[in-house]
Amino acid sequence: MSDSENEVHDAGFDNWLAAAEEGDAYYLECANGHGSLPPRRVCPDCGSTDLAEADLPETGDIQTFTVTHVPTPAFEEDAPYATAVVDFGSVRLTGQVVGVDPEAVETGLSVELEITVSETTGERVIGLRPA
Amino acid sequence: MSDVRVAGTGLTPFGNSPERTGRDLFAEASIAAFEESGVPRDDVEAVLYGNFMGELSEHQGHQGPLMAEAAGVRAPATRYESACASSGVAVREAVKRIRNGENDVLLVGGAERMTNLGTAGATEALAIAADDLWEVRAGVTFPGAYALMAQAYFDEFGGEHEDLAHIAVKNHENALTNEKAQYQRAIEVADVLEAPPVSEPLGLYDACPISDGASALVLTSESYAAKHDLEAPVAITGTGQGGDRMALHDREHLARSPAAREAGAEAYADAGVDAGDVDFAEVHDCFTIAEVLALEALDLEPIGEGISAARNGRTTADGETPINLSGGLKAKGHPVGATGASQIAEVTDLLAGEHPNSDHVADATTGVAHNAGGTVASATVHVLEVVA
Numbered sequence: 254m255s256d257s258e259n260e261v262h263d264a265g266f267d268n269w270l271a272a273a274e275e276g277d278a279y280y281l282e283c284a285n286g287h288g289s290l291p292p293r294r295v296c297p298d299c300g301s302t303d304l305a306e307a308d309l310p311e312t313g314d315i316q317t318f319t320v321t322h323v324p325t326p327a328f329e330e331d332a333p334y335a336t337a338v339v340d341f342g343s344v345r346l347t348g349q350v351v352g353v354d355p356e357a358v359e360t361g362l363s364v365e366l367e368i369t370v371s372e373t374t375g376e377r378v379i380g381l382r383p384a
Numbered sequence: 385m386s387d388v389r390v391a392g393t394g395l396t397p398f399g400n401s402p403e404r405t406g407r408d409l410f411a412e413a414s415i416a417a418f419e420e421s422g423v424p425r426d427d428v429e430a431v432l433y434g435n436f437m438g439e440l441s442e443h444q445g446h447q448g449p450l451m452a453e454a455a456g457v458r459a460p461a462t463r464y465e466s467a468c469a470s471s472g473v474a475v476r477e478a479v480k481r482i483r484n485g486e487n488d489v490l491l492v493g494g495a496e497r498m499t500n501l502g503t504a505g506a507t508e509a510l511a512i513a514a515d516d517l518w519e520v521r522a523g524v525t526f527p528g529a530y531a532l533m534a535q536a537y538f539d540e541f542g543g544e545h546e547d548l549a550h551i552a553v554k555n556h557e558n559a560l561t562n563e564k565a566q567y568q569r570a571i572e573v574a575d576v577l578e579a580p581p582v583s584e585p586l587g588l589y590d591a592c593p594i595s596d597g598a599s600a601l602v603l604t605s606e607s608y609a610a611k612h613d614l615e616a617p618v619a620i621t622g623t624g625q626g627g628d629r630m631a632l633h634d635r636e637h638l639a640r641s642p643a644a645r646e647a648g649a650e651a652y653a654d655a656g657v658d659a660g661d662v663d664f665a666e667v668h669d670c671f672t673i674a675e676v677l678a679l680e681a682l683d684l685e686p687i688g689e690g691i692s693a694a695r696n697g698r699t700t701a702d703g704e705t706p707i708n709l710s711g712g713l714k715a716k717g718h719p720v721g722a723t724g725a726s727q728i729a730e731v732t733d734l735l736a737g738e739h740p741n742s743d744h745v746a747d748a749t750t751g752v753a754h755n756a757g758g759t760v761a762s763a764t765v766h767v768l769e770v771v772a
Contacts (some may be wrong), residue, residue: 264516282430289634290518299631317539320533321523328523336523338532339631345633347522360530360539367595371523379522 265292270377274368278309281343288343313341314383315362320355333376339364339381349381387606387771388482389616389658392421393729398496398717399596401564402500406435406442409453409598412742413722414455417491422614428602429487431461432478433469435721437509438463438483441497454601457491465721467513467669470494471599472724472755472764478603479623479766488608493600494726501566506594510720513758527591527671529759531583533674536584536638543691548672549576550695552589552714556671558701559711561740566593566717576672579633590672592664595717599726600691602706618732622767624648628763637757643752644681647765651752659683664705664734664747666727668756668763669712678754679707694745701744709734709741724755724764731768 269291272278280288283296284303295302295356318337328334335355339346350358351369362383369380394416396409410433418425431452448461464474471494480491492606498506519529537543553573559565571589576713579588609616626646629635636642658681667682669675676690684705685693693695693699700706710716712728713723731751733739745751753766 254471254710263517276458315537317532319535320527320581320585321525321531322580323507323525323527323582324502325511325520325525327506327508331523334523336528336532338536340636344503346501347519347524347631347633349523364556376521377516384404 270368273366278366279306281305282307282343283286290346307343309366310314310342312363312365313346315340315358315360316340316345316366317360318350318358320358326376327376328371331371337381346379348381351380352382385403387568387619387621388479389604389606389609389614390601390618390620390732390768391423391604391609391614391616392417392419392602393497394600395419395564395726395729396598397564398595398696398719400499401596404494404496404497404596406438406447407450409497409596410493410600411454412537413493413495413598413600414491417493417600417602421488423602423604425457428457428459428491428641429459430459430490431489432464432474433456433461433696434464434474434724436465436470436563437498438722440509441501451495455491465755466762468668468718468720469724469757469764470655470721473625475582475601475725475728475766476623476625476764478725482603482605484761485644488605489567490603491598491600492725494721494724495597496599496718496721497596499596503594507745508601510706518631528583529584530671530673532632533677533759534585536671537676537691540639541688541691545577546573547664548693549573549592551669551672551675552576553707554694555712555714556613557737559715560742562711562716565715566595567710567711567715568639569610570633571658586673592670592713592718597719597722598715599722599729601725601728615686617770617772618735618768619771620728620766621769622651622657623769624650624654624765625727626650626763628761632759633770639677639688641677641681641763642764643760643762644678644756644763647683647763648754651765653765655769657750657767660753662705663750664709664745665707665752665754666710666712666730667707667754668723668748669708670718674756675707675712677760678756682754694706701741706744709739727753728753728766735768735770
């Protein structure tokens with residue numbers, strides 16, 4: 254829903270989306286091995302400020318999901334769509350499941366990251382495609 | 385340490401009144417609370433006010449002083465925001481102030497104007513209680529987040545939509561006699577199961593409505609109540625607050641509410657009670673699954689068994705621990721900033737024998753109010769007891 258003429262870059266998050274589009278998705282790992290998502294300066298698990306980028310695994314497993322029929326205005330044209338929480342090992346991600354009938358989505362399904370766009374706004378969206 | 389007495393409670397009707405301003409709603413609730421308390425407005429030392437989406441729905445920030453003015457109170461005023469737990473945290477701050485001797489009389493409450501935004505606008509406004517970057521931009525709505533938890537619960541512990549439907553039916557049944565409730569209308573299990581899906585497995589009747597409304601409480605110290613001979617037999621004897629990671633995907637458990645467990649344990653310990661002492665509770669049932677998670681977090685049901693509580697009659701009005709005798713958020717309505725303080729008002733009135741459903745808990749001495757923010761990244765729990 255951002256106005257393209259006044260678009261503000263969200264450092265960290267937009268960088269991550271750009272990397273994910275290139276197939277280089279990452280997560281942040283602290284000195285004690287805790288994973289988290291950017292933008293972040295401090296590990297939420299242990300307070301470590303020593304964070305480094307680590308490669309996100311190619312595939313993850315759906316932990317839970319829902320099919321949304323009543324969206325916010327930003328996804329009005331996209332509904333119904335499936336949203337899932339996916340376990341990628343050190344981190345979990347929330348995204349929209351693409352490339353499959355929403356009613357066929359199930360817990361345990363293996364998926365890979367694929368950045369897509371909202372049909373409503375054209376904004377980038379974290380997508381998850383069955384692997 | 386002084387007990388904190390609930391000297392007066394006030395609620396507007398909860399429901400659909402898009403033309404009413406937040407200040408008008410809060411004025412009405414506060415007038416009722418002052419009238420019931422017998423406390424003069426001049427004695428109020430501060431106003432603690434909960435509100436979540438005022439910037440979006442009314443283009444109004446800085447609502448603390450505005451609401452003090454609306455209530456006719458000349459005192460410092462602060463707005464508290466913790467999503468749907470906004471007035472729960474306001475009550476908690478008030479309790480701490482009175483206990484530590486800082487204040488003797490406080491006006492606490494909250495209000496929310498929501499229906500003027502329409503369904504899409506309110507859905508968008510509620511969604512900002514989630515993580516904007518990692519959840520909202522992925523299309524997660526507020527019902528969607530609870531649906532993710534509901535599916536996770538079904539996968540981990542079992543249960544089905546029909547179990548959740550019994551919670552909605554129960555809470556609608558309880559609201560039939562509550563004239564402040566948005567829905568004073570009975571529903572059946574089939575209505576819930578056949579309703580349009582919102583975010584599967586949750587449908588329209590699994591969700592609380594979008595509501596306008598306000599709540600207000602006049603809280604006083606025990607010494608003030610005694611000195612002024614107030615009729616205030618109910619006290620807030622325990623308060624607790626818990627927190628959790630913002631995004632659902634960052635939580636250790638997708639089907640539990642650790643923040644509510646933390647808040648409950650703290651409130652029970654503070655009051656010197658345990659879950660076995662609780663006669664009834666008002667819990668934050670913004671969606672049917674939320675009531676299940678709340679019951680388990682408060683140790684009113686074992687983990688994995690809360691799903692069957694309504695269906696098996698344990699939490700119905702005549703069950704062993706009645707839950708949401710007001711109708712809950714589900715049927716009473718959920719003007720988010722008003723909800724936490726409204727739950728305290730309902731528990732107070734139930735304990736004092738002044739609630740239409742008081743007969744169901746005639747011998748009760750201990751009630752609990754549980755208020756959750758967002759997908760329970762924040763939660764408050766309060767224990768109320770009859771002390772006089």
